[in-house]
Amino acid sequence: MSDDSRILDDEALDTLFREARTYSGWQDRPVSGVLIQALYDLMKWGPTSANCSPMRLIFVESQGAKERLKPHLMEGNVEQTMTAPSTAIIANDKKFYEHMPRLFPHTHAKAWFEGKQGMIDDTAMRNGSLQGAYLMIAARALGLDCGPMSGFNKKGVATEFFPDEDIEINFLCNIGYGDPANLHERGPRFEFDEICKIL
Numbered sequence: 001m002s003d004d005s006r007i008l009d010d011e012a013l014d015t016l017f018r019e020a021r022t023y024s025g026w027q028d029r030p031v032s033g034v035l036i037q038a039l040y041d042l043m044k045w046g047p048t049s050a051n052c053s054p055m056r057l058i059f060v061e062s063q064g065a066k067e068r069l070k071p072h073l074m075e076g077n078v079e080q081t082m083t084a085p086s087t088a089i090i091a092n093d094k095k096f097y098e099h100m101p102r103l104f105p106h107t108h109a110k111a112w113f114e115g116k117q118g119m120i121d122d123t124a125m126r127n128g129s130l131q132g133a134y135l136m137i138a139a140r141a142l143g144l145d146c147g148p149m150s151g152f153n154k155k156g157v158a159t160e161f162f163p164d165e166d167i168e169i170n171f172l173c174n175i176g177y178g179d180p181a182n183l184h185e186r187g188p189r190f191e192f193d194e195i196c197k198i199l
């Protein structure tokens with residue numbers, strides 16, 4: 001297989017990036033549990049440092065669970081979240097390094113982190129954010145749309161959904177089939193020459 005054969009076609013690149021939008025309105029079309037599991041089984045392969053995999057996920061879907069989330073949302077995020085088929089709480093486990101003997105067995109990586117809170121925090125946020133991005137791109141690859149949100153009370157969501165764990169919430173992401181009706185014009189992106197250098 002030549003390397004060129006691994007380049008995705010234009011349609012796939014549109015689906016993942018160029019035509020994909022951030023949605024705040026949703027079609028009345030459910031997302032099955034099987035698809036949510038397929039989403040995880042795809043995104044989990046994205047790389048993290050020393051395979052540390054700090055992200056933890058809760059998919060909030062039932063009316064009861066949505067009501068628990070609602071009081072912690074910023075006003076502008078309430079309706080889009082209450083109507084989304086699934087809302088992923090994307091969180092970082094601050095004890096991620098406990099699992100390193102299993103996830104990165106060829107060296108004693110757990111010792112790199114024990115007692116080093118700054119390194120734990122940096123590693124969790126860097127890699128948990130990468131995993132959140134992998135989740136969104138994997139969702140698009142499976143024909144889903146996303147609506148990521150940082151407008152919510154982190155401590156409130158952590159206490160409500162992860163009461164006994166050393167968890168920091170990173171962001172929320174609505175998942176479903178987007179309704180393009182209320183999309184505004186797409187914002188521009190920087191051009192290559194504005195923000196990139198090849199040295």
Ligand SMILES: Cc1cc2nc3c(=O)[nH]c(=O)nc-3n(C[C@H](O)[C@H](O)[C@H](O)COP(=O)(O)O)c2cc1C
Nearest residue numbers: 020021022024076077148149150151152171186187
């Ligand atoms: C981490 C993150 C947090 C965001 N927080 C919010 C939010 O709280 N509420 C909201 O309506 N949109 C939120 N957005 C949506 C962004 O404004 C949107 O993704 C961006 O403008 C790009 O839009 P496009 O994908 O349609 O080009 C967030 C996006 C990201 C990635």
